[in-house]
Each structure stands twice: as structure tokens, then as C-alpha cells.
Amino acid sequence: MxxxxxxxxxxxxxxxxxxxxxxxxxxxxxxxxxxxxxxxxxxxxxxxxxxxxxxxxxxxxxxxxxxxxxNLAARSLRLGRTRTALLVVPALTNEFFARVYTGAASVAADHGFGVVVYPSPDISTPAKDPFASASAALDGIIASSMAARSLTRLRGADLPLVMIDSDPAERGAAAHVNLDIADGMHQIARHLLGLGHRRFLHLASAVESWTFDVRARSLGEALGAVPGTELRTVHSPLDVHRARETVSAALAGPGPVPTAIVCDGDTLAAGACKAVRRHGLRIPEHVSVTGFDDLSLASALEPELTTVNLPAERVGERAMSALLAVLDGRAPVDGDLPVQLVARSSTAPPHRP
Known part of the structure; x- marks a missing residue:
């Protein structure tokens, strides 16, 4: 050639x-x-x-x-494919999943594929099935574990499924594309422990999902390995207002105020920051706050948020590439995508009265 x-x-x-x-x-x-x-x-x-x-x-x-x-119509007739992938996510109003779509659509376009988005409106319930026959309209599915319940009506379509941010031990998927979530939480723990923090509040997501289970378990393991640490966990929906209420109740409760609040996401961290200030405390002088995701929100907060950067576009790119590999009879690329702590001004050594 x-x-x-x-x-x-x-x-x-x-x-x-x-x-x-x-x-x-x-x-x-x-x-x-x-x-x-x-x-x-x-x-x-x-x-x-x-x-x-x-x-x-x-x-x-x-x-x-x-x-x-x-001419995709003619090509589809020749290949017996629709050249269309379905991306199942909680909602595109979430910046992380919008970036996942951007990455997936970029790779898809390079291969003459299109990506249809199937958002689950409130995560907890299945979205309305947009297809009379998924197997006739699609070549494969890419889905987030956070929207897994929305797959109920599609699982019988006998289509290759690529799961993102999901339990790799879970069967039924042709491939799994994951971020190294455990390492991300370990990086946060090392950062805060290195600053001298020993009293922690974990603002955990109330959403039942593998990714949040990993965050809780990894944080517990990292802090539990250091003598003298205290860890309390409270749960909140992924909403700024509800996160503020949850942290406000925790700060007003009995016992000493935590010197660091570790949040499962940047949205939760924004609510935590509001609660800390309303409690008459300053960030980071009295309480350090960390997030997870590195959304645009993280640098819009004041002080700017220490968080973990998740390469969402790479997740979408890897997931679409994995689906194409499966359709082509090849083995998808294996291994978790690395994540990186971004230390900003919302964390500092604990306040010494």
C-alpha cells in the first residue's frame, strides 16, 4: 500500500x-x-x-x-452494522459525563460511527427506552455503572457492552474501562496526612455505585494505617444544597470539629465549603476541604479546591476504542487510567489554637 x-x-x-x-x-x-x-x-x-x-x-x-x-447507509447494508453506539450516563448536565461523551464521539467520528446519548434523569430509575428494538438500531453500548439500572430494558438486546467506572469483577460486559479511583483517594489521604491532619470527615455520596464504594474503602484503608487518626462518614446526595445541610449537621454535632473534610466529588465539596463558612470557620485555616473530579467548579470556588483530576475525555476515548475492538474481534486495551492529585489552596496544615 x-x-x-x-x-x-x-x-x-x-x-x-x-x-x-x-x-x-x-x-x-x-x-x-x-x-x-x-x-x-x-x-x-x-x-x-x-x-x-x-x-x-x-x-x-x-x-x-x-x-x-x-455513505453510511450504503456501508451499513454491506457490513450489516448500523455504525451507532449508545452511551448510557446519569445525565449530561454532569460535566464529567459530558466530557466522556466528547471523548467517545471523537473516536467514533474517526471510524464513521455515531454516538447516541441515553441519559437517566435521576440515576435511581430506568430512563425511557428510546428504541423499539435496540439490537436493530445499535452496534453496541457504553455505560456508566452509575446508570446501570437504566440498562434493564437493553440487556436482552445481545449487544456488546463496555462498562465504564464499574466493578471489573462484574460479569456480562465485553470490556471494562476504569480510572484508578483507589489511587486517587490514596493520594488525597497522603496529602492531608502529610500536612498533619488526623481528624477527618468523609462526605460520601449517597448514590450506590462501585466507584463510591472504592472511594470509601480506599480512604478508610489509608487513614486506618496511621495511628491516631479519626474518621467519621456522613452521606449526601450529589447536590450542593443537600451537601451543605449534611456537613452543617455534622459540624454542629457533638465532638471536636474535623480538621479536614474529604468529599467524594467537587459538587459535594462546594456544599461542604458553604457549611464550613456558615459555621464561622475559614478554609483552609480551620478546616481543609478536598474534592474529587476536578470539574470547572473546582477552580471557580474560593479558595480554589484541592481535588483529583479524572481524565474524562480519555475514558470516553478508551471506551469507544474498546467497543470498536470488540466489534472487530480484537482484545481491548487493558489497565486502569491514571489519575492525579491537584493541590490548590483549600488545604493547609491544621489550625493550631
Whole structure:
């Protein structure tokens, strides 16, 4: 196969701007400097082992540059596929899952796939099934463990399922794509212990999910290994107002005030910060607060929030790539995605009266 070059020579290639004839695979081949056969292999996702990865990138870049879109209807008839994946998430109003979608859609677009989003409105109940026949409308499903109950009506569709942020021991999924959540909570614990904190309040999510179970267990293990630490846990829905109420009640209760509040998410941390201030305390002088997610909210708070950055786009990219691998009969990439503590000004050594 001819090897590609940088798609810079676009002379004679049609660019599609909404008017006029649509670019063809011949135009893509001309821009990429490869044969039409190579274009067909790459855009048909059959290039592995036959075309170099560099050439595949060149072809996809050329296709994007001139606005080429394959005839998916004709291709679907040939391949027996709809080239559509379903992404099941709690809600796109959650920034993390919006970023997961962005990553999945990016990889899907490079392979001529589309991604349909299936949000569960309140996490706890199944969303309305948008398909009369999921198996006829879809090639596969990517789902978050937080929205697993929404899969009830789709599990009988006999479609490949990729689970994200879910128990890898759970059976029924063709692949699991996880973040190293345990290490993220260990990083928070080491950070706070290193600052000298020993009295902790864990503001845990009230949502029943594997990812939150891991956070609670990992925090308990990390703090329990250090003599003299105290850990109290309270639960709250993933809502700023409810988190504020929960932490306010904990701070007003008996016993000494914690010097650090560890929150299962940045949204919970925002509520915790409100409660601390309403209790007449300052952050971080009197109480340190940490989050988990590194949403835009984390840097909008004052002081800015110490949290754990979760590469949500990479989760979506890895999940879509895993689904494509399963559909192609290949083994998906294994291993958890790393996470990173982002230390900001909401944490400091505990206050010494």
C-alpha cells in the first residue's frame, strides 16, 4: 500500500462547505497521497496489519480537512452494522459525563460511527427506552455503572457492552474501562496526612455505585494505617444544597470539629465549603476541604479546591476504542487510567489554637 504524507496538497480536491458536490473517496486519496484502496481500508476500519498507523492518521486527517463523509447507509447494508453506539450516563448536565461523551464521539467520528446519548434523569430509575428494538438500531453500548439500572430494558438486546467506572469483577460486559479511583483517594489521604491532619470527615455520596464504594474503602484503608487518626462518614446526595445541610449537621454535632473534610466529588465539596463558612470557620485555616473530579467548579470556588483530576475525555476515548475492538474481534486495551492529585489552596496544615 502507498504510504501517506501530510495532507497539504489539496489542488483539485473538492471541499464540501454545504453547497456543490460532496467530496469522494478519490478526493481523500488525492489529498492524502494514497490509493483509493488505502482510503477504503482506513475509513472502513480494516487497516490494521495492512496500513501503517501514520498513514491511517493521514487519511483521517485528509477526510476531515475536505469535509468528506462516507455513505453510511450504503456501508451499513454491506457490513450489516448500523455504525451507532449508545452511551448510557446519569445525565449530561454532569460535566464529567459530558466530557466522556466528547471523548467517545471523537473516536467514533474517526471510524464513521455515531454516538447516541441515553441519559437517566435521576440515576435511581430506568430512563425511557428510546428504541423499539435496540439490537436493530445499535452496534453496541457504553455505560456508566452509575446508570446501570437504566440498562434493564437493553440487556436482552445481545449487544456488546463496555462498562465504564464499574466493578471489573462484574460479569456480562465485553470490556471494562476504569480510572484508578483507589489511587486517587490514596493520594488525597497522603496529602492531608502529610500536612498533619488526623481528624477527618468523609462526605460520601449517597448514590450506590462501585466507584463510591472504592472511594470509601480506599480512604478508610489509608487513614486506618496511621495511628491516631479519626474518621467519621456522613452521606449526601450529589447536590450542593443537600451537601451543605449534611456537613452543617455534622459540624454542629457533638465532638471536636474535623480538621479536614474529604468529599467524594467537587459538587459535594462546594456544599461542604458553604457549611464550613456558615459555621464561622475559614478554609483552609480551620478546616481543609478536598474534592474529587476536578470539574470547572473546582477552580471557580474560593479558595480554589484541592481535588483529583479524572481524565474524562480519555475514558470516553478508551471506551469507544474498546467497543470498536470488540466489534472487530480484537482484545481491548487493558489497565486502569491514571489519575492525579491537584493541590490548590483549600488545604493547609491544621489550625493550631
Amino acid at each position: 502507498a504510504q501517506g504524507h501530510s495532507p497539504s496538497d489539496t489542488s483539485g480536491a473538492r471541499r464540501h462547505d454545504g453547497d456543490g458536490p460532496r467530496p469522494t473517496s478519490r478526493d481523500v486519496a488525492r489529498v492524502a497521497g494514497v490509493s483509493q484502496a488505502t482510503v477504503s481500508l482506513v475509513l472502513g476500519d480494516k487497516w490494521r496489519g495492512r496500513v501503517s498507523e501514520k498513514t491511517a492518521r493521514t487519511v483521517r486527517s485528509a477526510a476531515r480537512e475536505i469535509g468528506y463523509r462516507p
